[in-house]
Amino acid sequence: MEARIRIRNTKSILFKGVIVFFAFLITVPLIIVLLYIIKQGVTQVSWHFLTHVPAPVGESGGGISNALLGSFIMVMMSSVLAIPVGMFAGIYLSENPHTKLAYYSGLCVDILQGVPSIVVGIVIYFWLVKPLGTFSAISGSVALAIMMLPIVIRSTEQTLRLLPPSLKEAALSLGVPYHRVILKVIVPCGFAGILSGIMLSIARIIGETAPLLFTAFGNPYLSSSITKPMESLPHLIFTYATSPYDEWHNLAWGASFILLMFVLTLNIITKLITRKWNIQL
Amino acid sequence: MKNKRLDLSYSQMKWETIFRRILIFMSIVLVLIVIGILITLIMESMPSIKSLGIGYLWGKVWDPVSNIYGAYPFLIGTLLTSFIALIISIPFSYAVSIYLGEYNPKGWLSNLLKNTIELIAAVPSIIYGFWGLFVLVPIIRTFEAKIGVAPYGIGIFTSSLILAVMIIPYAASLGITLIRMVPSPLKEGAYALGATRFEVIRSVIMPFTRSGLFAGVLLSLGRALGETMAVTMLIGNTSTLAHTFKDLIFGPSNTMASVIANEFTEADHTVYLSALIELGLVLFFVTVVINLIGKRIITRFTNN
Amino acid sequence: MEHTVVSASKFNAWFGDNHVVKDVSIGIEKNQVIAVMGPSGCGKTTFLRCINRMHELIPGATAKGSLKLYDDEVYTMNPIYVRYKIGMVFQRPNPFPNLSIYDNVVAGYKLNGLKMAKADMDNIVEKSLTSAALWKEVKDSLHKKGTFLSGGQQQRLCIARAIAMEPEVILFDEPTSALDPISTSSVEQLFHELKEKYTLIIVTHNMQQAARVSDKTAFFYLGELVEFDDTKQMFTAPADVRTQNYITGRFS
Numbered sequence: 091m092e093a094r095i096r097i098r099n100t101k102s103i104l105f106k107g108v109i110v111f112f113a114f115l116i117t118v119p120l121i122i123v124l125l126y127i128i129k130q131g132v133t134q135v136s137w138h139f140l141t142h143v144p145a146p147v148g149e150s151g152g153g154i155s156n157a158l159l160g161s162f163i164m165v166m167m168s169s170v171l172a173i174p175v176g177m178f179a180g181i182y183l184s185e186n187p188h189t190k191l192a193y194y195s196g197l198c199v200d201i202l203q204g205v206p207s208i209v210v211g212i213v214i215y216f217w218l219v220k221p222l223g224t225f226s227a228i229s230g231s232v233a234l235a236i237m238m239l240p241i242v243i244r245s246t247e248q249t250l251r252l253l254p255p256s257l258k259e260a261a262l263s264l265g266v267p268y269h270r271v272i273l274k275v276i277v278p279c280g281f282a283g284i285l286s287g288i289m290l291s292i293a294r295i296i297g298e299t300a301p302l303l304f305t306a307f308g309n310p311y312l313s314s315s316i317t318k319p320m321e322s323l324p325h326l327i328f329t330y331a332t333s334p335y336d337e338w339h340n341l342a343w344g345a346s347f348i349l350l351m352f353v354l355t356l357n358i359i360t361k362l363i364t365r366k367w368n369i370q371l
Numbered sequence: 372m373k374n375k376r377l378d379l380s381y382s383q384m385k386w387e388t389i390f391r392r393i394l395i396f397m398s399i400v401l402v403l404i405v406i407g408i409l410i411t412l413i414m415e416s417m418p419s420i421k422s423l424g425i426g427y428l429w430g431k432v433w434d435p436v437s438n439i440y441g442a443y444p445f446l447i448g449t450l451l452t453s454f455i456a457l458i459i460s461i462p463f464s465y466a467v468s469i470y471l472g473e474y475n476p477k478g479w480l481s482n483l484l485k486n487t488i489e490l491i492a493a494v495p496s497i498i499y500g501f502w503g504l505f506v507l508v509p510i511i512r513t514f515e516a517k518i519g520v521a522p523y524g525i526g527i528f529t530s531s532l533i534l535a536v537m538i539i540p541y542a543a544s545l546g547i548t549l550i551r552m553v554p555s556p557l558k559e560g561a562y563a564l565g566a567t568r569f570e571v572i573r574s575v576i577m578p579f580t581r582s583g584l585f586a587g588v589l590l591s592l593g594r595a596l597g598e599t600m601a602v603t604m605l606i607g608n609t610s611t612l613a614h615t616f617k618d619l620i621f622g623p624s625n626t627m628a629s630v631i632a633n634e635f636t637e638a639d640h641t642v643y644l645s646a647l648i649e650l651g652l653v654l655f656f657v658t659v660v661i662n663l664i665g666k667r668i669i670t671r672f673t674n675n
Numbered sequence: 676m677e678h679t680v681v682s683a684s685k686f687n688a689w690f691g692d693n694h695v696v697k698d699v700s701i702g703i704e705k706n707q708v709i710a711v712m713g714p715s716g717c718g719k720t721t722f723l724r725c726i727n728r729m730h731e732l733i734p735g736a737t738a739k740g741s742l743k744l745y746d747d748e749v750y751t752m753n754p755i756y757v758r759y760k761i762g763m764v765f766q767r768p769n770p771f772p773n774l775s776i777y778d779n780v781v782a783g784y785k786l787n788g789l790k791m792a793k794a795d796m797d798n799i800v801e802k803s804l805t806s807a808a809l810w811k812e813v814k815d816s817l818h819k820k821g822t823f824l825s826g827g828q829q830q831r832l833c834i835a836r837a838i839a840m841e842p843e844v845i846l847f848d849e850p851t852s853a854l855d856p857i858s859t860s861s862v863e864q865l866f867h868e869l870k871e872k873y874t875l876i877i878v879t880h881n882m883q884q885a886a887r888v889s890d891k892t893a894f895f896y897l898g899e900l901v902e903f904d905d906t907k908q909m910f911t912a913p914a915d916v917r918t919q920n921y922i923t924g925r926f927s
Contacts, residue, residue, distance in 0.1 A: 102569035112466030178397035204662030206597025264783035265758035267383035269390030297495025
């Protein structure tokens with residue numbers, strides 16, 4: 091009897107050992123990737139690197155200013171497109187959870203969340219690139235906005251659902267009309283959650299390459315025209331990483347480092363906000 | 372004063388209606404976007420569906436130069452990369468779920484590990500691809516030389532390795548939440564009967580969370596199937612299928628997403644382009660169905 | 676002559692098919708404290724929420740019959756205007772967590788976009804907080820968040836918020852059920868002072884409270900208004916056997 095208990099206990103301990111081993115082993119690839127990118131990228135970054143366009147093959151120097159500007163412009167434009175739609179749709183979902191429209195738009199959020207980003211790229215190609223006759227920053231932004239939407243909607247919806255109904259009642263009982271109740275009481279009270287959803291969605295789209303391949307395309311020159319092709323950080327990394335030149339690889343390492351820093355910072359800030367406000371996303 | 376308030380309240384009523392309409396309108400926009408995506412994909416796939424028929428899906432040859440299109444190599448490439456990645460990732464995502472859900476649900480170490488794993492999903496796929504191309508590929512090449520296959524370095528195996536890492540967070544973070552939801556009276560009941568921790572996990576926690584953990588695996592699979600950039604950089608972009616299984620796994624190949632990424636802007640005639648879009652349509656359907664099934668299981672699980 | 680502020684006749688309310696308020700007729704006079712009591716589920720809270728048209732905000736909720744504020748039919752008035760005139764205090768204190776104490780008091784003005792001079796606003800804040808017996812406690816921390824106050828203070832802040840709108844009637848939905856005994860007595864004391872200016876309708880399931888604070892008491896049972904009389908009369912010699920059973924604790 092005692093021997094059997096000992097065997098069972100040993101088994102239990104062994105099992106825990108295996109679990110702990112696998113659970114921590116998974117952080118190893120992440121740490122290796124992060125350290126490698128930092129090691130390769132940090133030496134590339136300089137003021138010159140941030141303020142110049144890539145140098146042609148064979149010339150040294152050059153930077154990623156075109157991609158920085160492009161990513162900035164396109165992320166801004168997609169935020170302008172996606173945040174109002176996402177917030178209002180999220181408010182609708184949290185306010186009217188049982189309507190038919192809520193069911194179908196909830197379903198559509200789930201669908202959008204699962205759509206491969208390359209498919210969004212294809213669709214925007216036919217919606218915008220073909221009619222406009224050229225790759226453009228606009229079409230890239232619309233593609234990214236569609237990628238942003240589900241995250242903004244879900245975070246808005248879930249944050250607002252967590253707010254106590256008494257808050258809404260308090261405002262309504264003062265004769266505050268519905269739209270002011272939502273915009274001046276409910277949304278400000280859930281602001282932290284909505285904001286972290288927005289930041290998370292930006293962190294996601296800033297690294298998206300696939301939807302940009304057939305929409306914004308790329309542009310080796312500094313351009314701020316939204317009707318022309320535009321470079322972005324991830325697209326620059328893709329082009330330069332798959333090129334055969336060492337200088338270009340270095341440029342891509344530098345760009346990867348910058349991109350990674352953006353993404354990590356956004357994620358960490360979001361984590362801090364959600365932890366402080368105890369929000370589940 | 373009193374009349375002013377009355378006037379104001381009437382103008383406010385108008386705004387209330389407008390505001391409600393905006394909410395409804397934005398929700399409809401969302402539905403329209405999704406319907407639009409579907410319609411566009413179907414419409415643009417029509418030339419290919421018409422001229423190639425359903426046989427396109429199991430056509431073994433993809434040769435745009437001779438105008439022959441068969442999706443079979445990409446279906447195989449996609450399924451193989453995704454399933455190998457899934458198999459590699461499952462032990463990890465289950466281990467993380469059990470460790471953070473049961474053994475160590477609170478405290479700084481638990482939080483640190485959980486946040487680290489969530490960061491895995493935050494790193495853009497292009498960065499995994501780039502790193503894989505320059506660090507992982509040479510390692511795999513050495514390994515391939517040792518086991519006696521052509522040392523390409525790139526291919527299905529390499530892509531699967533990277534994919535496995537990328538998809539772990541999706542199954543893991545769901546698994547953690549679900550395992551934490553196991554009611555403690557259930558566990559205590561088993562402990563009271565003298566069960567060890569392992570026995571409680573095996574005979575109480577696992578059966579209780581099985582469907583939910585499966586849903587997590589489905590979500591991971593959905594990610595893997597649609598993942599584009601990392602795979603595009605690592606799979607080798609070869610549209611012919613290798614003849615032996617070993618060459619297939621370790622040699623270059625193509626997935627649906629990667630062939631679209633590589634050839635879409637080069638597709639110079641209607642059927643070629645349309646054949647690529649049809650791949651996108653298939654990909655759309657498969658990932659959407661997998662995701663919706665996963666979500667349904669989760670909803671049912673959390674409602675019970 | 677006393678003047679009737681709120682009157683209902685043959686008033687009914689439903690949640691879907693559930694008939695929760697049945698043929699209620701009542702006349703409430705100015706500057707009185709009315710207690711509304713009855714076992715839980717008797718429709719007392721629903722009736723209260725019908726008076727300022729909060730009931731209809733719940734999906735599936737309907738109401739029918741006549742309900743008047745002075746001579747105006749409440750259900751043909753603009754609901755927003757009704758809620759200006761009839762304030763409400765809830766079961767749990769619910770100050771706006773994103774606003775300071777000061778802004779909480781004038782929330783009714785600010786959230787409605789009613790503009791006024793700073794001096795007027797200061798004046799309203801001081802007057803309302805004084806009426807709510809909170810001014811002395813918070814006058815040095817007006818710009819702190821309202822959620823830092825204790826439960827009883829928060830509830831008095833909510834009362835000040837209602838007073839600030841200068842309503843005719845203030846509805847209280849079990850206003851002390853979430854408070855400790857000391858906070859409860861501070862709120863109860865307020866009722867006596869507030870009735871000088873307002874008409875108070877208080878839903879409570881605490882009979883002692885009803886007896887302590889009210890001039891008149893309405894007893895609801897299964898959606899019907901069983902009895903409405905002077906509080907003293909009701910507690911000493913109830914006319915209806917159901918009232919008597921309730922008061923003597925035969926059902927709860």
